[in-house]
Amino acid sequence: MTSCATPRPDAADASMRRGTCPSLAKPMQTGDGLLVRLRPATGSLTPAELRALAVAAERFGNGILEVTARGNLQVRGLTAASVSSLASAIGEAGIAVAAGVAIETPPLAGVDTDETSDPRPLALALREAIAAHNPPLKLAPKLSIIVDGGGRFHLDDIVADLRLKAVKSDDGVAWLLSLGGTARAARPVALLDQREAVPGLLAVLRRLAATGDAARGRDLDVDVVKDDLAGGARSPGTSTLVMEPAVPVAGLHTLADGTTVLGVGLAFAQADAAGLTAFLRKAEELGAAEIRLAPGHGFFVLGLDREAAAKVQRLALSLGFRIASDDRRNHIATCAGTGACASAMMETKAVARLMVEAAPELLDGSLTAHLSGCPKGCARPSSAELTLVGAPSGYGLVVNGTASIAPSAYTDANGIGSAFAHLGALVRKNKDAGESARSCLTRLGAARIAAAFEQG
Template sequence: MTALPLNMQRGACPALSAPMMTGDGLLARISLIEAISPEELTDICRLALKHGNGMIDISARGNLQVRGLTETSAPRLDAEIRAMSLPLRDGLAVEVPPLAGMDGSEIADPRPLAEAIREASRGITGLAPKMTVVVDGGGLLRLSDLLADIRLVALSKREWKLLLGGTEQSGFLFNVLRETLVVDTVIELLKRLASLRNKARGRDLIADLAENKKAPPAPPLSSGLSRGSASVEKTDPSQMLGTGPTMTSGNAASPFDLFPLSDGLHAVGIGPAFGQANSGNLIALCDEAARLGIKSAKPAFDHSLLFFSTEIACRALRDFAANNGFVTSATDPRGHIAACSGSPACNSATIATHEIAATAAAECADLLDGSFKLHVTGCPKGCAHPQPAALALCGTADRVSLIAQGKAADEPFAFSSFADTNATLRRLADLVRSERRPSENSAACLARIGSDRLAAAATGRP
């Protein structure tokens, strides 16, 4: 049997057929575009036990990751997963909210546009491995906080806002488009990205379009609609660039809740602590779901699993999950920590991130109020939380760096020894508790306190 290529490149995707080497073996990603049954999820868990070490991650974007594979077992997992005829993603990552098409509060169903973009992009080669398009129709669960190279946000059933790079809040406003123009415009942008060197991403496209801009921005949408044409000749993206970054506020809610859907259905969000679970525990959860008559489940953002059924069945499954160590509530402090796999699972990590995170959740719950994600990372790559965080703990070769209002690789305001990490975090939590003003959340308080006072607290200085 031919050995699979070991994908060690930073920024690459550990796909099902191209697993990536980690500290506990190869890691393969299973990306689903539709819900599957609890029984099918159980079968995936059994394959994880058979071919890997039994550990399964649910990524921040809602992908399943099977850990502990070998060069021999990884191709076998690939073959057996594909033999299940699951709704696997093939090609470009085009993501929609997990409740799309079932959520009566969404502005527009994003699935038809997403599928059209997915199909039209199949012939495009040379895109960056993690290239992502988000099509967000609004509703109860948004993808506002996920990074995207190209983002479409519904303004009405016929109007879509197109953003480049970042989250919905930080992305660059490109244009507002009629629905009939969306697919062609996105494909032209993807082709331009593919033509740029060094695996360009959405943020790189902004500079390229500005440099090559030859005409003023396109007319406002209302003017475009008055032309009376349902279709337009191919759009030149360089003539459509907007005027600057948008500051729209995302409306992302936590998936760890109970959601009423159309046709009397409900969805309940459940997740393993810090996004990682033993297959045996997931099998027990799926067995209980099947016993309750639940027919479908879907991995979702923020390391969650959504189960779909009646309200009674969803509530019963939530109770079972809570009693067995899963995250089931938006107020659970474990859900407010972004922790990578850490040591020893990752070769790059120098700290046991999950141990630190578990202690932090137990001892610093008032700091973890949901206003920010505490980032606990084993190395400066910061895979678990690529956006800036109000507070981050980053493992280095000989100590832990502490970063405020930044990414893991940014300049730290203080350092801690490995052994003193949680005690240092408790000192910071105590400072926030004593300084927090009425109606002020932890993120705002951390920003107001500033790096100098945080550094003094972290080192125990008065």
């Protein structure tokens, strides 16, 4: 289902309910105005389309665009009146926006030559079947379905309610159905062949709808779901559960067929419209034909030859984008922070830049630092090795936990730079040869980490 919907008059109030997602039809109120989240219906944008969207974001919002951890696009700083103007601009640019249940495929679906199967036809068939279902299925607003064909840029680390993962079988390709969590944490249910996949998913969705309009994948009983699938499923074998890490988005990638793909990351999930527009204009001049938004706050640029991709990559670096897997900014998760969120008590982007400068030793890629403006922990609901949480009088540090638990140490706003420096020094002075920052901190323990932080 696609849409270029205009917002309803009560949309901003409705989107503040817990469990809803911001959209053109239901924008969400934030500290810097209304926020809209978009998913391209086709899974991609042309450089001209994304450029038109950036221009509209600057004209009708505050000029800040974000790519979320799941690879969706967000426009910030809108007003009730300007959301309608943004929707019109999107329609005029010919951009179709996905609506309905979130069905996600890997960012290079159909392009990644290492994928087991192109998941897009199955995802489209499922989307059409859900839209045509009568009576309409009443499902949780944040329900998500992943249809993953595998490959180098798979979605194993993305949480989903329902997951179909392509696996090789004796008969060719089958789809592993699992419930809840990441691919590693999900509960496997059954192997479905191509013709059984859509009817099987619809049976699970009907079970969710019957359970209640707030029911999620984690609420389902595996044995009950197996019964719903009747005879159209096989038991999953242990060999189907083997997983490998996804390749980081940022970087210059050569696929198995020789195709060059440029991966670019947004610094701390955000880009300003002017910089993004300049980047897209030059990339298009050099041959870029397609943009694929990607999980991890980034996007891929397709259509460039190797030489042109290298030029565009250098331009991206000059504009402040992340272009390499060893960029220390890759390892910091930040929420919107003060000024953009009414709940935040930390200017997360500024604090993140300070962390890169003061404690580079922490950011070797072995751990994730989570900077959360408040205890809700929106940027990273799961545990992180180091979580800094905004507080009324400064910052709290959580070691190996989420933003919602009690901090192990505190510092005031004036001491955060020194606190970071002391943490960096703790790793630098105690790390053994070849040891990662994560291993070093684990060995030293939470008490020593907290003591170093509070020296600031």
